[in-house]
Amino acid sequence: MELSVVTVASLGLAGLCLTLIVRGAHKEAAVFISIVTSLLLLGFALRHIQSVFQIIASYIQSVSGGSFYFSILIKVMLTAYVADFTAQLCKDAGEASIASKVELAGKAVIFVIASPVVLSVMELISRLIEL
Amino acid sequence: MSFDVDIIFKIAAIGIIVAVLNQVLIRAGREDQAMMTTLAGILVVLFLIVQMIYEFFETVKAMFQF
Numbered sequence: 705m706e707l708s709v710v711t712v713a714s715l716g717l718a719g720l721c722l723t724l725i726v727r728g729a730h731k732e733a734a735v736f737i738s739i740v741t742s743l744l745l746l747g748f749a750l751r752h753i754q755s756v757f758q759i760i761a762s763y764i765q766s767v768s769g770g771s772f773y774f775s776i777l778i779k780v781m782l783t784a785y786v787a788d789f790t791a792q793l794c795k796d797a798g799e800a801s802i803a804s805k806v807e808l809a810g811k812a813v814i815f816v817i818a819s820p821v822v823l824s825v826m827e828l829i830s831r832l833i834e835l
Numbered sequence: 836m837s838f839d840v841d842i843i844f845k846i847a848a849i850g851i852i853v854a855v856l857n858q859v860l861i862r863a864g865r866e867d868q869a870m871m872t873t874l875a876g877i878l879v880v881l882f883l884i885v886q887m888i889y890e891f892f893e894t895v896k897a898m899f900q901f
Binding site: 734741746750752757 | 850
Protein backbone atom coordinates (compact mmCIF):
# COMPACT_ATOMS: atom_id res chain seq x y z
CA MET A 705 0.00 0.00 0.00
CA GLU A 706 1.61 3.22 -1.02
CA LEU A 707 2.42 5.70 1.71
CA SER A 708 -0.18 8.45 1.78
CA VAL A 709 -2.53 9.95 4.27
CA VAL A 710 -5.44 8.81 2.12
CA THR A 711 -4.57 5.17 2.75
CA VAL A 712 -4.25 5.78 6.46
CA ALA A 713 -7.49 7.74 6.70
CA SER A 714 -9.48 5.24 4.64
CA LEU A 715 -8.16 2.35 6.71
CA GLY A 716 -9.12 4.08 9.93
CA LEU A 717 -12.59 5.03 8.70
CA ALA A 718 -13.23 1.55 7.34
CA GLY A 719 -12.30 0.10 10.70
CA LEU A 720 -14.53 2.60 12.48
CA CYS A 721 -17.60 1.90 10.35
CA LEU A 722 -17.19 -1.85 10.61
CA THR A 723 -16.75 -1.62 14.36
CA LEU A 724 -20.02 0.27 14.65
CA ILE A 725 -21.84 -2.18 12.39
CA VAL A 726 -20.62 -5.24 14.20
CA ARG A 727 -20.99 -3.81 17.72
CA GLY A 728 -24.75 -4.30 17.51
CA ALA A 729 -24.47 -7.90 16.38
CA HIS A 730 -21.40 -9.22 18.11
CA LYS A 731 -19.62 -7.27 20.86
CA GLU A 732 -16.32 -9.16 20.84
CA ALA A 733 -15.92 -8.80 17.07
CA ALA A 734 -16.03 -5.00 17.46
CA VAL A 735 -13.02 -5.13 19.79
CA PHE A 736 -11.25 -7.52 17.42
CA ILE A 737 -11.79 -5.18 14.50
CA SER A 738 -10.40 -2.21 16.40
CA ILE A 739 -7.36 -4.30 17.35
CA VAL A 740 -6.78 -5.41 13.77
CA THR A 741 -7.25 -1.89 12.37
CA SER A 742 -4.74 -0.36 14.75
CA LEU A 743 -2.33 -3.25 14.11
CA LEU A 744 -2.56 -2.62 10.37
CA LEU A 745 -2.06 1.12 10.74
CA LEU A 746 0.88 0.88 13.13
CA GLY A 747 2.50 -1.88 11.09
CA PHE A 748 2.02 0.19 7.96
CA ALA A 749 3.68 3.19 9.63
CA LEU A 750 6.55 1.17 11.10
CA ARG A 751 7.36 -0.54 7.80
CA HIS A 752 7.71 2.84 6.10
CA ILE A 753 9.66 4.41 8.97
CA GLN A 754 12.10 1.49 8.95
CA SER A 755 13.69 2.51 5.64
CA VAL A 756 14.15 6.09 6.83
CA PHE A 757 15.79 4.91 10.04
CA GLN A 758 18.19 2.71 8.07
CA ILE A 759 19.36 5.76 6.14
CA ILE A 760 19.72 7.84 9.29
CA ALA A 761 21.56 5.05 11.11
CA SER A 762 24.08 4.57 8.29
CA TYR A 763 24.60 8.34 8.13
CA ILE A 764 25.14 8.69 11.88
CA GLN A 765 27.60 5.78 12.02
CA SER A 766 29.71 7.31 9.28
CA VAL A 767 29.68 10.83 10.74
CA SER A 768 30.15 10.43 14.49
CA GLY A 769 30.23 7.85 17.26
CA GLY A 770 26.68 8.76 18.27
CA SER A 771 25.14 5.50 17.09
CA PHE A 772 24.90 4.30 20.72
CA TYR A 773 22.53 7.12 21.62
CA PHE A 774 20.67 6.78 18.32
CA SER A 775 19.85 3.13 19.00
CA ILE A 776 18.65 4.03 22.51
CA LEU A 777 16.50 6.79 21.02
CA ILE A 778 14.85 4.35 18.62
CA LYS A 779 14.33 1.73 21.32
CA VAL A 780 12.68 4.26 23.62
CA MET A 781 10.47 5.55 20.83
CA LEU A 782 9.38 2.07 19.78
CA THR A 783 8.69 1.04 23.35
CA ALA A 784 6.56 4.12 23.83
CA TYR A 785 4.60 3.45 20.64
CA VAL A 786 3.88 -0.19 21.43
CA ALA A 787 3.00 0.51 25.08
CA ASP A 788 0.66 3.31 24.09
CA PHE A 789 -0.84 1.13 21.36
CA THR A 790 -1.69 -1.60 23.86
CA ALA A 791 -2.91 0.82 26.51
CA GLN A 792 -5.29 2.57 24.11
CA LEU A 793 -6.70 -0.76 22.94
CA CYS A 794 -7.34 -1.80 26.54
CA LYS A 795 -9.10 1.51 27.21
CA ASP A 796 -11.25 1.01 24.10
CA ALA A 797 -12.31 -2.38 25.32
CA GLY A 798 -13.26 -0.79 28.65
CA GLU A 799 -10.39 -2.18 30.72
CA ALA A 800 -8.93 1.05 32.10
CA SER A 801 -7.04 -0.75 34.89
CA ILE A 802 -5.12 -2.99 32.49
CA ALA A 803 -4.38 0.06 30.34
CA SER A 804 -2.83 1.97 33.23
CA LYS A 805 -0.72 -1.05 34.22
CA VAL A 806 0.55 -1.44 30.66
CA GLU A 807 1.49 2.24 30.61
CA LEU A 808 3.26 1.91 33.96
CA ALA A 809 5.24 -1.10 32.76
CA GLY A 810 6.07 0.72 29.52
CA LYS A 811 7.47 3.65 31.49
CA ALA A 812 9.57 1.24 33.56
CA VAL A 813 10.97 -0.37 30.42
CA ILE A 814 11.79 3.03 28.94
CA PHE A 815 13.48 4.09 32.16
CA VAL A 816 15.65 0.97 32.15
CA ILE A 817 16.59 1.45 28.50
CA ALA A 818 17.42 5.11 28.95
CA SER A 819 19.36 4.69 32.22
CA PRO A 820 22.84 4.39 30.58
CA VAL A 821 22.37 7.82 29.07
CA VAL A 822 21.49 9.34 32.43
CA LEU A 823 24.46 7.66 34.06
CA SER A 824 26.88 8.93 31.44
CA VAL A 825 25.55 12.46 31.92
CA MET A 826 25.98 12.16 35.68
CA GLU A 827 29.54 10.93 35.20
CA LEU A 828 30.28 13.84 32.87
CA ILE A 829 28.94 16.34 35.40
CA SER A 830 30.90 14.83 38.26
CA ARG A 831 34.08 14.96 36.18
CA LEU A 832 33.39 18.62 35.37
CA ILE A 833 32.86 19.43 39.03
CA GLU A 834 36.20 17.90 39.97
CA LEU A 835 38.03 20.21 37.55
CA MET B 836 0.56 -14.26 5.31
CA SER B 837 0.62 -10.73 3.93
CA PHE B 838 -2.14 -8.75 5.59
CA ASP B 839 -4.11 -6.13 3.78
CA VAL B 840 -7.27 -4.14 4.29
CA ASP B 841 -9.51 -7.04 3.41
CA ILE B 842 -8.78 -8.75 6.72
CA ILE B 843 -10.92 -6.15 8.49
CA PHE B 844 -13.87 -7.05 6.30
CA LYS B 845 -13.20 -10.75 6.84
CA ILE B 846 -13.43 -10.33 10.60
CA ALA B 847 -16.55 -8.19 10.30
CA ALA B 848 -18.15 -10.86 8.12
CA ILE B 849 -17.26 -13.59 10.62
CA GLY B 850 -18.71 -11.49 13.43
CA ILE B 851 -22.00 -10.93 11.63
CA ILE B 852 -22.33 -14.54 10.48
CA VAL B 853 -21.71 -15.79 14.00
CA ALA B 854 -24.29 -13.38 15.36
CA VAL B 855 -26.92 -14.50 12.83
CA LEU B 856 -26.18 -18.17 13.43
CA ASN B 857 -26.41 -17.55 17.12
CA GLN B 858 -29.87 -16.05 16.81
CA VAL B 859 -31.09 -18.80 14.48
CA LEU B 860 -29.87 -21.53 16.81
CA ILE B 861 -31.39 -19.83 19.86
CA ARG B 862 -34.76 -19.51 18.10
CA ALA B 863 -34.49 -23.21 17.14
CA GLY B 864 -34.18 -24.01 20.81
CA ARG B 865 -30.49 -25.21 20.74
CA GLU B 866 -28.84 -22.76 23.16
CA ASP B 867 -25.76 -24.93 23.72
CA GLN B 868 -24.99 -25.17 20.00
CA ALA B 869 -25.46 -21.40 19.76
CA MET B 870 -22.80 -20.96 22.43
CA MET B 871 -20.52 -23.38 20.55
CA THR B 872 -20.92 -21.41 17.33
CA THR B 873 -20.09 -18.14 19.05
CA LEU B 874 -16.98 -19.68 20.61
CA ALA B 875 -15.91 -21.11 17.26
CA GLY B 876 -16.30 -17.72 15.59
CA ILE B 877 -14.26 -16.02 18.29
CA LEU B 878 -11.53 -18.65 18.02
CA VAL B 879 -11.22 -18.26 14.28
CA VAL B 880 -10.87 -14.50 14.63
CA LEU B 881 -8.36 -14.93 17.46
CA PHE B 882 -6.16 -17.15 15.27
CA LEU B 883 -6.11 -14.42 12.62
CA ILE B 884 -5.33 -11.75 15.19
CA VAL B 885 -2.55 -13.72 16.87
CA GLN B 886 -0.88 -14.20 13.51
CA MET B 887 -1.14 -10.46 12.79
CA ILE B 888 0.28 -9.58 16.20
CA TYR B 889 3.17 -11.96 15.64
CA GLU B 890 3.96 -10.34 12.30
CA PHE B 891 3.67 -6.87 13.86
CA PHE B 892 6.05 -7.78 16.65
CA GLU B 893 8.48 -9.20 14.10
CA THR B 894 8.51 -5.77 12.43
CA VAL B 895 9.09 -4.09 15.77
CA LYS B 896 11.89 -6.52 16.64
CA ALA B 897 13.51 -5.89 13.28
CA MET B 898 13.59 -2.20 14.10
CA PHE B 899 15.22 -2.86 17.44
CA GLN B 900 18.36 -4.01 15.61
CA PHE B 901 19.54 -0.44 15.09
